[in-house]
Amino acid sequence: TIENMCAHMAESKYLIDPETGNRFPIGGCLISQQPSTLPTFGSSRTLSNKELPSSVDLRQLMTPVVSQGDFNSCVGNALAGIL
Secondary structure (H helix, E strand, C coil): CHHHHHHHHHEEEEECCCCCCCEEEEEECCCCCCCCCCCCCCCCCCCHHHCCCCCCCHHHHCCCCCCCCCCCCHHHHHHHHHH
């Protein structure tokens, strides 16, 4: 689950709002307690090896490599790069 994948982020540093005491993780992920309103996907199609190409080169579809510095934004950059 996403909770297990993000468990290692539990020790992240936090910014604390002095007025409300709310903690905001830095470099972590915040999991919503609300049920998702996103659509779910139906059944998938299984392909045989004969239907699949022997190789696929996606390099022409990728964005250039960039440095995220200390922002921990590699996932965000990767997701933005595929849009």
